[in-house]
Amino acid sequence: MKGIRYYAYGSSDVLTLQDLEMPAVGDDDVLVRVRAASVNPLDWHMMRGSPYITRAQGGLTRPKTNTLGFDLAGQVEAVGSNVTTFHVGDEVFALRQGAFAEYVTMPHDSGVQKKPTGLTLEQAASVPVAALTAYQALRHHGRLQPGHRLLVNGAAGGVGTFAVQIGKALGAEVTGVCSSRNVGLVRDLGADHIIDYNKEKFIHSGQRYDVVLDNVGNHPLLACRRVLTPRGTLLLNSGTGNGLLGPLARVLRGLTLSMFVRQRLVFFVASPKQDDLAALCDLFESGKVTPVIDRTYPLSEVPEAISYLERGHARGKVVITV
Secondary structure (H helix, E strand, C coil), X not given: CEEEECCCCCCHHHCEEEECCCCCCCCCEEEEEEEEEEECHHHHHHHHCCCHHHHHHHCCCCCCXXXXXXXEEEEEEEECCCCCCCCCCCEEEEECCCCCECEEEEECCCCEEECCCCCCHHHXXXXXXXXXXXXXXXXXXXXXXXCCEEEEECCCCHHHHHHHHHHHHCXXXXXXXXXXXXXXXXXXXXXCEEEECCCCCHHHCCCCEEEEEECCXXXXXXHHHCCEEEEEEEEECCCXXXXXXXXXXXXXXXXXXXXXXXXEEEECCCCCCHHHHHHHHHHHHXXXXXXXXXXXXXXXXXXXXXXXXXXXXXXXXXXXXX
16 A cells, blocks of 8 residues: 655655555554544644754654544445444545555544535544544633634634534634634625624634634733633643744643633643534534635655645645645
């Protein structure tokens, strides 16, 4: 089989498409023939070994793990002797490292679900990381309730396009922050209000929100707090920072500040919980949430796809076809 590998940190030039051995299938595993995958910021952070603090776990001078890609969709090719929940031919989507390859194995009870009816394999491949991040942020960490006012900063990105739709599905009044060229997209996703950051900063809008999902991190924490209600929640999903700590510096400031104020400042990392994946399937099958795909690239052009995402102008998800 073929797959993307990298053995040094750097730009997308370090990525190569290689001939690889087929993965072994354990008794509790499913083997998936990957038909589509998608790109996430996590891929280029791992590729560059950035911020440097991540190298303490991932490898100081070179990556310990040589695979990239976390979102995939495809068909089950084989199952282990203990697997009864999946059968050969099932169409599935999954969160599994190493998705930029023709075949992937994974435990049958860890981050894999049958593909929602009505979604293409390319759409399904765009779901796991970004949609789980948006859903868990709003449903669990933000405790979003019907009637709450939600602001999504970065509403046209991978997580943002899902968050706008999920927020509406949960009954919130949604405000999306995006650039001028994405106003129409965010409106079509169902946002009740739109703030064009080319014309206005949301921190100066004078509005107050119960939950703010910050996918960009381009404003100081104290300024973001001023747009929260007295007991509102700021969800930190990104941010800039120095080369050593990156967004972690902002996260640490937020966690420290949250100990002294009534507002909640929350940092989180999405996890592949089966119940949440099942809840997302329901939202897709009901038509309440639809993935947004910006561009598709073949497996051989993963370096170009990651470079495009890294430039920061993708609308929705960037998908790899295999």
